Amino acid sequence: MNDRILLIEDEAPIAESVAYSLKSEGYAVEVAGDGLSGLSTFRAFAPDLIILDLMLPKLSGLDFCRIVRRESNVPIVMLTAKTEEIDRIIGLEMGADDYLPKPFSVRELIARVKAVLRRTAVAGEDDQKTTLEVGDISLDLPKRRVTIKDKHVHLPLKQYELLRALMSNKGRVLSREELFKRVWDADAVYDTGSLDVHVRWLREKIEPDPSKPRYIKTVRGVGYKIVSDEED
Numbered sequence: 001m002n003d004r005i006l007l008i009e010d011e012a013p014i015a016e017s018v019a020y021s022l023k024s025e026g027y028a029v030e031v032a033g034d035g036l037s038g039l040s041t042f043r044a045f046a047p048d049l050i051i052l053d054l055m056l057p058k059l060s061g062l063d064f065c066r067i068v069r070r071e072s073n074v075p076i077v078m079l080t081a082k083t084e085e086i087d088r089i090i091g092l093e094m095g096a097d098d099y100l101p102k103p104f105s106v107r108e109l110i111a112r113v114k115a116v117l118r119r120t121a122v123a124g125e126d127d128q129k130t131t132l133e134v135g136d137i138s139l140d141l142p143k144r145r146v147t148i149k150d151k152h153v154h155l156p157l158k159q160y161e162l163l164r165a166l167m168s169n170k171g172r173v174l175s176r177e178e179l180f181k182r183v184w185d186a187d188a189v190y191d192t193g194s195l196d197v198h199v200r201w202l203r204e205k206i207e208p209d210p211s212k213p214r215y216i217k218t219v220r221g222v223g224y225k226i227v228s229d230e231e232d
Contacts, residue, residue, distance in 0.1 A: 003117055004028045006047035008038035008064070009079065010056055018051065021106045022113070035059025039067060047074060049117055051109070052096070054080035062094050069095035073144060075116045075157050079104070093201065097157040115184075119161065132167040135215060135228040137206055139167055148206060158183050159202045166216065166226035175223040199224060 005027045009015040015031050022029045030045045032038035035056040042050065050068070054061035065076060078096040092099065098112055132139040138147045144160060146153045155163060165174065165182045174182075180195045203210040217225050 002026055002028045003048040004045060005049050006030050006042055006045055007051045008032045009053045010034060018106055021110060025110060035064045038064060042068060049113060050074055050076045052076055052078050054078055065094040065096055069154060077112055077116060095156045134167050134170055134226055139164060153205055155205060158198055162198055162202055170226055173219045173222055173225045179223060
């Protein structure tokens with residue numbers, strides 16, 4: 001079955017161009033022109049990926065993201081005309097997995113979509129009815145479910161993949177570049193800033209005190225490792 005993509009974009013020319021190109025690539029596409037209709041379409045269509053404009057009528061992209069993230073881990077690629085870094089950060093903190101500023105190349109957007117879907121597929125192939133555990137953190141790979149002391153913790157796709165990479169290599173130092181290539185697409189341009197920001201966000205989700213990390217340790221000049229709380 002073809003991957004299903006929900007495109008939520010209120011500018012009709014952009015929506016038509018992107019939808020046409022996605023369909024030409026073999027994707028099943030549904031289009032919504034505002035946040036509220038996008039939300040109902042999301043629930044009925046059950047997409048494999050969402051392309052979401054940040055500035056939407058009726059329900060903003062940020063509010064849409066917040067609602068969807070209470071219901072699903074579906075990957076979200078965010079589109080935004082805003083150029084300020086804070087807007088991109090807020091979108092990513094709300095649960096978007098990638099972003100592309102307007103104006104953008106449709107070819108680049110499709111490349112981003114393919115990369116996100118490929119990472120999601122690889123994560124699924126690696127999930128062999130296995131549970132990873134480090135201290136109080138448990139990672140149910142088949143369900144992509146993270147629990148801490150039996151309490152579910154939602155993680156956006158990149159944070160989940162970052163945690164999975166670290167937990168799969170418990171006690172081993174992974175360089176920043178190696179982690180970046182595991183979490184982002186192998187062809188992505190290495191960006192240590194993006195990686196460090198996602199590590200900070202991950203710590204805020206899983207650490208009892210993010211300012212004094214118990215699990216994710218920084219190895220100065222090299223990268224990161226994850227340890228159980230009794231290890232160093």
